[in-house]
Amino acid sequence: MQTHTPDTGAIPADSMPLTALLSRHSIGPRWMVAPGPDDDQLALAVQAALRAPNHGRMRPWRMVTVSEAQRPALADLFEQFARDSGKSEEDVAIERERAFNGPVLVAWMARIDTGVAKVPPHEQWICVGGALSNFMNALHFMGYGAKILSGRKCQHPALVEAFCAPGEQLVGFVCIGTPTRALEPREPDEATGLLQAWSVPAR
Numbered sequence: 043m044q045t046h047t048p049d050t051g052a053i054p055a056d057s058m059p060l061t062a063l064l065s066r067h068s069i070g071p072r073w074m075v076a077p078g079p080d081d082d083q084l085a086l087a088v089q090a091a092l093r094a095p096n097h098g099r100m101r102p103w104r105m106v107t108v109s110e111a112q113r114p115a116l117a118d119l120f121e122q123f124a125r126d127s128g129k130s131e132e133d134v135a136i137e138r139e140r141a142f143n144g145p146v147l148v149a150w151m152a153r154i155d156t157g158v159a160k161v162p163p164h165e166q167w168i169c170v171g172g173a174l175s176n177f178m179n180a181l182h183f184m185g186y187g188a189k190i191l192s193g194r195k196c197q198h199p200a201l202v203e204a205f206c207a208p209g210e211q212l213v214g215f216v217c218i219g220t221p222t223r224a225l226e227p228r229e230p231d232e233a234t235g236l237l238q239a240w241s242v243p244a245r
């Protein structure tokens with residue numbers, strides 16, 4: 043596997059998978075620079091996404107890359123959202139700037155089918171989340187930093203039309219690049235109470 047070794051805390055090649063997994067943290071686009079993953083590395087991350095549990099083989103997600111050359115078109119869509127939301131000129135400019143975040147940008151779409159009794163919508167969403175997590179973890183294992191960003195703009199009709207086929211929802215955008223600082227937790231993980239033994243209810 044082609045791995046990428048940034049200066050900031052690259053994962054040792056002989057890391058146990060679990061050690062590597064426990065060190066994943068999101069990093070914001072302001073803390074990332076080029077290069078981002080190349081096409082082969084992105085394809086590998088997609089393979090990892092496909093390894094997520096997937097009830098009924100529905101695979102209710104897909105993604106598209108937004109190239110460098112396409113960022114101005116994305117900025118126009120972000121601007122449209124900002125103007126329709128009544129934002130100030132300053133905030134419109136901030137929203138436009140967000141389209142240029144991340145050396146590599148990948149939009150995620152979900153396609154939730156409400157008519158499948160065996161795989162209800164919540165299970166399909168879990169499949170989407172699992173795939174997205176695997177995608178993020180694979181990027182981390184390859185030495186890249188990434189962050190999922192969404193916001194209300196993902197429901198704006200202009201963005202939905204630009205990214206989604208009929209029946210799809212825009213989940214968000216994954217910004218990916220080389221981290222310029224060590225990955226840090228926003229707060230310590232607290233696992234207390236998340237795993238308990240089941241108490242059989244009295245009947």
Ligand SMILES: Cc1cc2nc3c(=O)[nH]c(=O)nc-3n(C[C@H](O)[C@H](O)[C@H](O)COP(=O)(O)O)c2cc1C
Nearest residue numbers: 066067068069189190191192193213214226227228
């Ligand atoms: C679908 C989805 C959308 C998200 N959208 C945003 C967002 O718009 N803005 C934001 O600050 N964080 C957003 N987050 C959270 C961050 O991507 C990140 O997970 C969070 O900051 C926690 O950091 P960690 O991943 O290191 O635990 C989103 C997460 C998910 C799963």
